[in-house]
Amino acid sequence: MISVEGLTRTYGAFTAVDDVSFTCQPGRVTGFLGPNGAGKTTTMRVMVGLTPPTHGRVTIGGHLYRDIPNPGRHVGVLLDASAQHAGRTGREILTIGARTMGLPASRVDEMLALVSLDDKEAGRRLRNYSLGMKQRLGIAHALLGDPSVLILDEPANGLDPAGIRWMRGLLKGYAERGGTVLLSSHLLHEVEIIADEMILIGRGRIVAQGDKKTLLAGEHASTLVTSLDNRALADALVARRVEVTPAGDGLRAECEAVEVGRAALEAGVVLTDLRTGSAGLEDLFLQLTSDTQRDAVAPAPATEGHLA
Amino acid sequence: MSATSAPLPTLDVSQTPAVPFGRLVSVELRKSFDTRAGRAYSLSVVGLCVVVMLVIALLFDEGFQDFSDFLLAMGGTLGFFLPIIPILLVTGEFGQRTGLVTFTLEPRRPRIVAAKLSAGLIISLGVLVLAAVIAAVGAVLASLRGFEVSWSLEYSQVQNFVLANLIGVLIGFALAMLLMNTPAAIVGYFVYSLIIPTVVGIIGAFVGWFQDLTPWIELNTAQTPLFTGDFRPSGEEWAQLATASIIWLVVPLTFGILRLLRAEMK
Numbered sequence: 222m223i224s225v226e227g228l229t230r231t232y233g234a235f236t237a238v239d240d241v242s243f244t245c246q247p248g249r250v251t252g253f254l255g256p257n258g259a260g261k262t263t264t265m266r267v268m269v270g271l272t273p274p275t276h277g278r279v280t281i282g283g284h285l286y287r288d289i290p291n292p293g294r295h296v297g298v299l300l301d302a303s304a305q306h307a308g309r310t311g312r313e314i315l316t317i318g319a320r321t322m323g324l325p326a327s328r329v330d331e332m333l334a335l336v337s338l339d340d341k342e343a344g345r346r347l348r349n350y351s352l353g354m355k356q357r358l359g360i361a362h363a364l365l366g367d368p369s370v371l372i373l374d375e376p377a378n379g380l381d382p383a384g385i386r387w388m389r390g391l392l393k394g395y396a397e398r399g400g401t402v403l404l405s406s407h408l409l410h411e412v413e414i415i416a417d418e419m420i421l422i423g424r425g426r427i428v429a430q431g432d433k434k435t436l437l438a439g440e441h442a443s444t445l446v447t448s449l450d451n452r453a454l455a456d457a458l459v460a461r462r463v464e465v466t467p468a469g470d471g472l473r474a475e476c477e478a479v480e481v482g483r484a485a486l487e488a489g490v491v492l493t494d495l496r497t498g499s500a501g502l503e504d505l506f507l508q509l510t511s512d513t514q515r516d517a518v519a520p521a522p523a524t525e526g527h528l529a
Numbered sequence: 530m531s532a533t534s535a536p537l538p539t540l541d542v543s544q545t546p547a548v549p550f551g552r553l554v555s556v557e558l559r560k561s562f563d564t565r566a567g568r569a570y571s572l573s574v575v576g577l578c579v580v581v582m583l584v585i586a587l588l589f590d591e592g593f594q595d596f597s598d599f600l601l602a603m604g605g606t607l608g609f610f611l612p613i614i615p616i617l618l619v620t621g622e623f624g625q626r627t628g629l630v631t632f633t634l635e636p637r638r639p640r641i642v643a644a645k646l647s648a649g650l651i652i653s654l655g656v657l658v659l660a661a662v663i664a665a666v667g668a669v670l671a672s673l674r675g676f677e678v679s680w681s682l683e684y685s686q687v688q689n690f691v692l693a694n695l696i697g698v699l700i701g702f703a704l705a706m707l708l709m710n711t712p713a714a715i716v717g718y719f720v721y722s723l724i725i726p727t728v729v730g731i732i733g734a735f736v737g738w739f740q741d742l743t744p745w746i747e748l749n750t751a752q753t754p755l756f757t758g759d760f761r762p763s764g765e766e767w768a769q770l771a772t773a774s775i776i777w778l779v780v781p782l783t784f785g786i787l788r789l790l791r792a793e794m795k
Contacts, residue, residue: 222537222538223537224537244537247538266793269636270632270633270636271629271632271633271793271794272793272794273791273793281540282537282538282539282540282542283539283540284539284542287636287637289542289545289636290542290545290546290547290548291546291547291548292634292635292636293633293634294545295540295542295545298633300629300633301626303626304625304629305625305626305627306560306564306621306625306627308564308565308566309563317556317559317560317563320552320555320556320559321553321556321634321635323549369540370540
């Protein structure tokens with residue numbers, strides 16, 4: 222539904238977005254993930270025509286954004302929840318949006334109820350809103366026109382854990398009803414849980430994309446296991462030609478968990494803990510974007526070093 | 530993913546009419562009154578007119594209380610403050626960053642520019658009508674004091690009153706789009722309306738040929754015939770008004786609109 226084709230945006234000598242291409246399918250939540258300043262916001266701004274691209278283009282449902290009549294009815298956008306007049310009430314902000322789109326006033330009440338802003342809160346001026354309330358209002362604004370595509374920049378920013386869970390449910394349900402959702406975040410955990418598809422971006426370039434499985438496919442399996450008899454288990458694993466190293470109270474086995482389970486069953490060893498020891502998405506994410514991080518990703522702290 | 534994905538579904542927009550222009554104008558009108566600051570400014574402009582009217586009607590000596598005198602005083606007051614209304618209408622989109630939403634809901638920017646211009650003109654005309662009513666009240670008050678008050682008004686006076694204020698409003702609009710910043714645009718307007726005429730006047734006092742040139746190139750000076758004499762500018766004076774307007778109004782308005790159409794909304 223959203224198609225980004227060879228998008229590049231430069232500011233003088235600085236390249237904010239560098240030849241980025243990806244698509245977002247309807248019925249799926251696409252997570253747009255990257256460290257601060259990676260080019261997520263610029264890409265989304267080009268999508269909705271606020272920033273002209275240097276090269277390439279973005280189409281939504283086959284149209285350039287500016288060619289969509291009354292775009293609020295088709296594409297819900299939240300780029301910055303604070304970018305609203307501080308002196309307007311929440312209700313007034315939604316009313317202006319509803320009027321522009323030609324929606325009845327009742328739609329404003331529906332959206333306020335949907336994002337759980339009560340009458341008193343809706344009557345407050347935006348300058349008195351917490352970031353979480355602004356975020357809820359922004360999501361209400363994006364959903365006003367009952368769009369089939371949602372473009373949300375850091376929507377979870379400022380929401381409390383209950384709010385994040387609420388938003389997750391909202392967006393999941395929206396995608397299940399056939400909507401297309403693109404949401405950006407610099408927090409992996411936020412995206413990992415909700416996104417069906419992930420686009421990883423660092424320093425303006427896409428470093429990886431796909432669903433969670435595809436992204437982790439290249440990673441070799443590793444399992445952490447603790448048992449009542451680690452020595453016997455280690456022997457059983459070595460007999461199966463699995464590389465084993467001690468790790469904490471237990472072992473790290475370079476194989477799938479099922480292999481460890483079989484070895485334990487054969488050796489008659491009782492397991493007390495068994496879990497994946499794979500690097501996981503977080504390590505993958507940090508590794509893929511390591512040269513683009515502002516802060517060097519510290520390797521595991523060395524235990525032998527002494528600070529004199 | 531990109532190589533194997535099915536063709537993307539398209540969005541059927543054939544059943545969606547564009548946002549009607551009238552709706553954009555009504556939204557812009559609403560936006561200039563739905564904040565405390567917006568309401569307060571328009572009210573204080575009108576309030577100031579009332580104060581000026583009361584001073585002239587109740588404190589001045591007899592001889593300055595014809596309806597046309599009040600109208601001139603209203604025009605002089607509004608000349609300074611009316612153009613700030615369109616400035617706020619435009620610069621608010623940048624200062625408060627509401628432009629992010631405004632230009633996403635209507636990405637065809639020329640329509641937003643036209644809607645803002647229309648809203649600014651509607652509000653300004655509304656204020657001018659109110660000012661005329663206030664001027665009439667002033668004339669009534671003065672006649673209650675026993676002064677002799679003339680109600681006669683020539684068409685040219687009304688036309689000049691509207692024309693001069695429209696020029697001011699359009700210049701405010703142009704500066705707002707050029708500078709995209711509220712304080713800068715307001716200061717810019719006062720530089721144009723107060724400082725430039727003074728500087729030009731000083732230069733003219735020393736350089737004879739420059740004084741002759743001034744009404745052709747300086748818009749405040751070019752507007753003087755609108756408020757003085759018989760209020761009927763001669764053909765040459767209209768020509769001066771036209772050339773000075775090209776320099777101070779048409780050029781900045783053109784560049785201002787171009788800038789707004791191309792600006793990246795931050």
